[in-house]
Amino acid sequence: QKEVEQDPGPLSVPEGAIVSLNCTYSNSAFQYFMWYRQYSRKGPELLMYTYSSGNKEDGRFTAQVDKSSKYISLFIRDSQPSDSATYLCAMKNFNKFYFGSGTKLNVKP
């Protein structure tokens, strides 16, 4: 079993839709949870970073962590064509990171 599972998509939505991206994990020792956005042929950029269970909001983005279910989500409100990218979830335990394989999102104008 992989440490982190993420649906690869692709996920195609119309502009303005609410997008839900999800990851599950198996290691209850993970302490930090992140979402990265990666445009084609670019390095990933950190979008959201959370430590505890619950929700964290930043503009149109909301990260949700449920440690009891070992499940994290990223919600994008009012999605824009510029949100089209691959979204990677990541989890951290001490100095080691574990990444999902990424979900490709396409927001159609």
Next chain:
Amino acid sequence: SQTIHQWPATLVQPVGSPLSLECTVEGTSNPNLYWYRQAAGRGLQLLFYSVGIGQISSEVPQNLSASRPQDRQFILSSKKLLLSDSGFYLCAWTVGTGDGYTFGSGTRLTVV
């Protein structure tokens, strides 16, 4: 401000040739440095990480090696490239245990 530089952006190399990719970090001291490889349509594979000068940990056995000659410099090398070494190579850094990664812009390596 803190920045990370990675070069070259694109590289095409013949099988059996050597490789040297360089990554430097500015605006911070004693960062943790990482080399990742991302194959097409696949996730990130950790290759090497370093918590200090001369300290290298290898995650995956391969014909690649890494060195950290200076605090903010991380080099990925190979003596003889294989076709399977093709991929997107990313350098990243963190400071401390409570940080997310900051990634470089990546090097797309094609071995022909």
